Amino acid sequence: MxxxxxxxxxxxxxxxxxxATAxxxxxxxxxxxxxxxxxxxELDVQTESPSLRYREVLAESLRRACAETGTALRPDDASVLAATLPYWPVFPEVRDELATLRAAGWRLALLTNCDRDLIAETRRRLETPFDAVVTAEDAGAYKPDDAHFRVFRESFEPERWVHVAxxxxxxxxPAHRLGIRRVWINRLAERPADPAVTQTELPDLRGLADTVAA
Structure with a gap:
């Protein structure tokens, strides 16, 4: 598959x-x-507390950001990121590209540093159905730990597998470390520390179906 x-x-x-909007x-x-x-x-919070629910990661990371910058944050406002996450916008090309991949016969999955309830709200905005989801709750850790990838591999035994992120x-x-084919969606025009790690690069999802087919 x-x-x-x-x-x-x-x-x-x-x-x-x-x-930023939240x-x-x-x-x-x-x-x-x-x-x-x-x-x-955020990465520090996830590394320190890999079993922490993502909504708490969001809140604690915001608290630390405010403390670092000397910004006063009301205690009950720390939940704003989790509260608004289901409404964060989908990039404009994403829905069409996901539909194209699915029409071409690819199965689709999410490997996400998120809670099950939060990602369920986001999936409805993506519109194209996903065949599997591995959350941080399922993996018991946050990426860049290997756990998401190991859980997916053990659960589905993919014959061909491309990870896109x-x-x-x-x-x-972690995908490079595990020998998984990968496409880097370099939306921020960053320079990779090691170009071999990213393997294939696109500025966004446009043309992704042709890229993974190749």
């Missing part, structure tokens, strides 16, 4: 826009300023 697995947030859903709801005008600080803390650290590195 042919599988394409995806990271969700950052790859299919505009994670940066979602976080922060603006509680701290008007601060979303873009706090976005960078948030990104610096935006994060070099969370997805490309």
């Amino acid at each position: 042919r599988w394409v697995t995806f990271d969700c947030f950052g790859t299919l859903v505009d994670w940066r826009h979602g976080i 922060i603006d709801l509680i701290l008007p005008g601060q979303g873009e300023r706090l976005l960078g600080a948030y990104g610096r803390h 935006q994060s070099y650290t969370h997805d490309m590195v």
